[in-house]
Amino acid sequence: MKETIGIPRALLYYYFYPAWRAFFESLGRTCRVSGKTTKSVIDSGIKVTVDEACLPVKAYHGHVMALSGECDNVFVPRLVSVERKAYICPKLMGLPDMVRHNCRDIRGIIDPCIDMSSNSWAYIKELYATGRLFTRNPLKIFAAQHKAKQAHYEFVRLLQAGLTPIDAMENDFRPSHNLVSGQDKSVRRPIIGVVGHPYIIYDSFLGMNILDKLNVMGAKTVTMEMLQPTTVQREAEKCGKKVFWTIGRRLLGAGYYFLRPGTVDGCLQVSAFACGPDSFISEFLQQESARSKRRVPFMTIVVDEHTGEAGIQTRLEAFMDIVERSMAR
C-alpha cells in the first residue's frame, strides 16, 4: 500500500511542509514526518554523503534513511526555483539524484521537479503528474493544489505574526520563543536579528538551539520570516546586483534591515560550514557593516558537525556583552 508518504524533517520542510501535507492529505494520503534531528540521524547522513557536502544536506540524507524503513515513498522534491528568475541553491537541484545514489535501501521516492524560474506551465504539468500518482481525477488534483496554496498562505501569515515555523507547524500556534518568565518588564530586552537558513536555525540540533539560548540570555529574537516581505525585498535591492537565490536574497534583505541602526540591537548570522550562498551573503553583510557609520553589532557563527554547544554558548555570551555595551552607549 502506498498510503504513507515520508517527509524528511530537513531543508525546505521548514517552508513548505504545511503546503505539502495539505496536498497529499487532500489526495487521501497520510504524511509521516521523520523525527527530530539527532546525533544518530546526522551520523547516518554523514556516512553516505561526501565529506564536502554541507551539514543540512547531510542531515537530509539522515532523515530520508530514517524514513525509508517506515514508508514506501519518501517525498524528495527537486526544488529548483520558487519564483521567476531565481533559484534556491544548486545543491537542492541535484538532491533527488544524490539521495537516489546514496540511500540504497530506500524503497521509492517521489521527486517532482519544482521549477518556476521561467514558466509556470512546466510547474503545473509537474504538479499534475505528481497528483496522477494518487488519483485519475484532474479535479481532485486541482482541489489539492488549491488546498496546498491556502495552507501555505495561512502559514506565511502566521510567520509574519511573529510565530516561528516550529510554532506554526508543531506547537499548535503557541509561540514558544521570546517568552522569558519572571523578568522585570521595565528593563528593555535586547532584540537580536538572526539571519540564517530556516532549516538551520529552527532545527534545534543543527542550529544548536541558538534562538532558545538567546532567549534564555534575556534577548528577544527576530528572524527574516517575521519581517514584511516588502521590507525584505526593498532592503535586498540595495545590493548592486540582484542575488538570484530566493532564500539568500531574503536573508540578505533581512540582514541589511537588521544592520540599519535603530531596528534591532544586534545582528547574528548563523551559517553552515562551507555553504555556498552564505559565503557571499555573509561578505555582503560584512561589507555593509564596515561601511555604516553607526555600527550595529554583527557576528557570524558557523556550524558544522564538529561544533560543540559549549563553544557556541561562549561566543553568544561574548556577543551579548557587546550588544549590551552598545545599548548602554
Place this chain on the structure above:
Amino acid sequence: MKLTFAHLGDYHIAVKALFETLGVDVVLPPPPTKRTMSLGSLNSPEFACLPLKIGIGNYLEALEMGADTIVMVGGIGPCRLGLYCEVQRQILEGLGCDFKMIVLEPPQGRPDRLLRQVRDIIGAQRISRLFDALRLTWSKLTAIDRLNKITLCLRPFEKRKGDITRVYEASLRRIDEAASPKEVQAAAGNARDAMKSVCKTEGRIGKAEDPLAPRIGIVGEVFMVLEPFANCEIEKRLGEMGVIVDRSIYLSDWAVEHVIKDAFRIFRKSKLLNEMAKPYLCHFVGGHGVETIGSTVAYANEGLDGVIQVAPFTCMPEIIAQDILAKISRDLGIPAMTLVLDEHSSDTGVLTRLEAFVDMIAMSKCRRR
C-alpha cells in the same frame, strides 16, 4: 583607461589580443603566484570558491601595476559565478581601491546587448575594428587549444623531461606576438613540428602510441581544469608520469556553446553530455556539474583508464557531481578520483595522490593484458 582581467590558463593571450586590437590599453596581471593566492584568500570570504579568491589576487596585483578598469563576466545563476562581480567589487572597494568594473552579462538571446556593452568599453569609433579583433582572438584561442591538445598527447613521449613544456611555452610567446591570424597559424604550425621533434616516437598525433600508457580524463569545474596554477599543474605532472591526458574542457568549444549559441538561442545546451549524464544526474545543477558527470560517462565509454575530477573547495555543483561520481565509477568500472583544492593545498600532497592513482591504474592495466 587601463584595462585588466583575471587569468584563466593561457587564455589571457587571446583576451589581450582582443582588447589591444580594439585600441584599449591592457594591464595584464602578473602570472599567479603564492603571493596572488595569499592576497586573494586573505581578502575573500573563507568559504568563497577558489576562482574568486585567485581573481581578487589578480586584480589587486593588476591595480598595483596601474590598472583602473576591470572587466569581468556576469551571470544569472544558479551558481556563485554570477555574483562574483558584485562580491569582488565590494571587496576591492572595501579595501579602498579606486577602479571601475565592467560586467559583461550573458546575452540570453539578445546579442545586441552584448554588443552595446562592448561599445561602451571601447567607444563607438573603434567598433569597426571589432570584426578584425574577433578574428585574431579566435585564431589565437583555437591555436592555444590545439597546441594544448598536442602537448597532452606527446608529453609522455618526450625525450627529455620538460621539453614539451618548454616548446609549448615558447610557442605561446610567438602566438602572443603574432599580429594577424596568418602569423598565428604559422606559429602554431611551427610549434607542432617542434613538439614532434622532441619526442621519442614520431607517430601520429592524437593516437596512443604506447598501448601501455594509461589514459586519464580530467573533468571538473571550468576554472580549475583550465588554470594550471590552481590545479597544481595536473596536466604537466600526469604527462611527465607517462599518462596521456584528455581534458574535457576547452575554451574554444565552451565559447561556441555558451556565447555564440546562447546569443542566438540555438541548442542552448551541450545536448550530448546531458544525455550521457541523464541516468545519474538528470537536471542542470549550475556550474559544470552535469558536464562533469556527462564527460565521465563519455570517458568510460571511450575506454579511458581513469578520471580525475578537480574542484574548488565548497563548489556546489562539483560536490553534487563528486557525490554521484562514486556510483558511476562502480557502475561503469572506471577508476575516479576527486581533488578538492583550496589555498591550503600543497603541491606535494597533490603529487602523492596523483602518483598513487596512476600506479593503481597502471597496475590494473597490466593485469588486464
